[in-house]
Amino acid sequence: MPEIVYDLAIVGAGVMGLFTALFASRRSARILVVDPWRIGDRRAASFSLTRSIRNDYLDPLYARLAYEARKLWLEFQAESSEPFLIECGCLNIARASVTPDLSGTYAEQSYRVLQDLALRTSAFDRSGLRARFPQFDADIGRLDVEAGCLYVPPITATLLARLKTARVSIEDGTRVERIHRRGGRIVIETAVGERLAERLVITAGLGSNELLARIDGCALQLPVRPDRPSESKYFIPPPNKRDQFTPDRLPVFAYLDVGIYGHPMLVGKTPGVKIGYYNPPDVRRQTTSIASVQSFVSQCMPVLADAQVVDVEGADQCSYDLVADDNFILGQIPGVPGAVIGTGWRGTGYKFAPMIGRTLSELALGGSPRADISRFDPQRFVTSHAG
Numbered sequence: 581m582p583e584i585v586y587d588l589a590i591v592g593a594g595v596m597g598l599f600t601a602l603f604a605s606r607r608s609a610r611i612l613v614v615d616p617w618r619i620g621d622r623r624a625a626s627f628s629l630t631r632s633i634r635n636d637y638l639d640p641l642y643a644r645l646a647y648e649a650r651k652l653w654l655e656f657q658a659e660s661s662e663p664f665l666i667e668c669g670c671l672n673i674a675r676a677s678v679t680p681d682l683s684g685t686y687a688e689q690s691y692r693v694l695q696d697l698a699l700r701t702s703a704f705d706r707s708g709l710r711a712r713f714p715q716f717d718a719d720i721g722r723l724d725v726e727a728g729c730l731y732v733p734p735i736t737a738t739l740l741a742r743l744k745t746a747r748v749s750i751e752d753g754t755r756v757e758r759i760h761r762r763g764g765r766i767v768i769e770t771a772v773g774e775r776l777a778e779r780l781v782i783t784a785g786l787g788s789n790e791l792l793a794r795i796d797g798c799a800l801q802l803p804v805r806p807d808r809p810s811e812s813k814y815f816i817p818p819p820n821k822r823d824q825f826t827p828d829r830l831p832v833f834a835y836l837d838v839g840i841y842g843h844p845m846l847v848g849k850t851p852g853v854k855i856g857y858y859n860p861p862d863v864r865r866q867t868t869s870i871a872s873v874q875s876f877v878s879q880c881m882p883v884l885a886d887a888q889v890v891d892v893e894g895a896d897q898c899s900y901d902l903v904a905d906d907n908f909i910l911g912q913i914p915g916v917p918g919a920v921i922g923t924g925w926r927g928t929g930y931k932f933a934p935m936i937g938r939t940l941s942e943l944a945l946g947g948s949p950r951a952d953i954s955r956f957d958p959q960r961f962v963t964s965h966a967g
């Protein structure tokens with residue numbers, strides 16, 4: 581039997597690899613996805629229960645890309661038998677007793693960015709917030725309206741069903757030993773034999789550097805490091821209070837100046853209100869009276885004081901892939917013709933996944949990416965030895 585030569589091999593089957601395969605399968609018939617773990621493995625960042633989807637970045641480039649990605653999510657949802665996009669908005673709050681300069685808070689700054697981009701927002705003062713979202717005890721609230729959260733299991737299921745229909749070959753549980761070129765083709769040596777491809781995409785998350793080191797002649801190593809949220813808890817409200825915490829009443833919420841973010845309870849799907857405590861590197865954190873999930877609840881959401889508290893397990897125990905310059909890594913791999921990489925999503929990548937998958941497939945299969953990704957070029961990490 582003649583050996584199969586794939587048009588594209590994708591190494592790494594998290595949400596980025598799977599979306600790359602989906603977009604590539606619209607242009608090309610022979611696509612291979614390889615991953616050392618089984619798809620859905622909780623060690624991969626992509627297989628949790630919920631992920632926030634919001635546009636409220638301080639950097640307008642990320643805000644615009646998030647909004648572009650949201651359009652692709654809506655298109656993808658139309659192909660899914662189960663809706664997964666929970667459009668409850670994302671509320672950024674602040675309290676003067678915690679962060680006295682309210683005009684300098686993340687809530688206020690991101691609100692201005694969204695307004696400049698003409699994205700839908702609402703602003704609340706203390707009494708307006710009390711009336712609309714009585715769960716919060718805060719002085720300001722700024723709502724990113726076209727935001728919310730993604731319920732992940734049906735997304736993974738729909739992706740896998742679509743890839744199966746498109747006859748994409750998925751070899752999970754298959755370790756990649758070495759990648760090199762032979763006769764103009766890319767040879768992927770796996771634990772179960774060689775696979776040949778014309779083009780290569782690497783979406784291996786925190787395993788990207790290990791994989792780059794297995795490519796013959798590739799000198800690229802990326803300044804990516806793991807980092808984890810300090811705490812991630814479910815607050816399970818008593819049954820008689822539950823309806824105050826479902827997405828029709830409670831949005832995704834954040835107080836990013838103090839490292840807090842939260843998701844509403846999805847009854848029958850998640851055990852309670854998820855609240856995490858983490859300080860993203862792109863946000864200047866202040867030393868305040870909030871230094872834990874519990875101190876946030878007692879000061880800003882006292883209505884949850886009687887909730888039962890349990891740890892969030894599974895993919896939320898995974899690490900973020902932080903990048904030294906706080907920007908995504910997306911583009912051609914320097915010195916490896918026909919190979920493209922996407923990684924370094926800095927704990928915020930899931931919401932961008934369809935846009936990233938589309939871009940990686942465009943880069944790999946030829947054609948100009950529709951999104952502006954010039955800032956993300958891996959070339960920026962190539963050290964010049966000249967002069």
Ligand SMILES: Cc1cc2nc3c(=O)[nH]c(=O)nc-3n(C[C@H](O)[C@H](O)[C@H](O)COP(=O)(O)OP(=O)(O)OC[C@H]3O[C@@H](n4cnc5c(N)ncnc54)[C@H](O)[C@@H]3O)c2cc1C
Pocket residue numbers: 591592593594595596597614615616617623624625626627630631632633756783784785786787788790791809895896897898899900922923925926927928929930931932
């Ligand atoms: C706790 C937490 C909370 C988050 N919350 C949000 C959120 O609310 N909103 C949001 O938008 N984003 C969020 N993110 C970020 C988001 O989940 C990730 O950016 C996204 O899932 C990354 O997808 P990925 O496909 O790049 O990586 P992964 O899902 O980690 O997949 C990488 C794949 O590569 C494979 N691999 C690893 N090493 C190798 C190797 N050497 N060779 C071959 N394959 C390899 C792995 O087996 C894995 O399957 C969060 C992340 C974490 C950890």
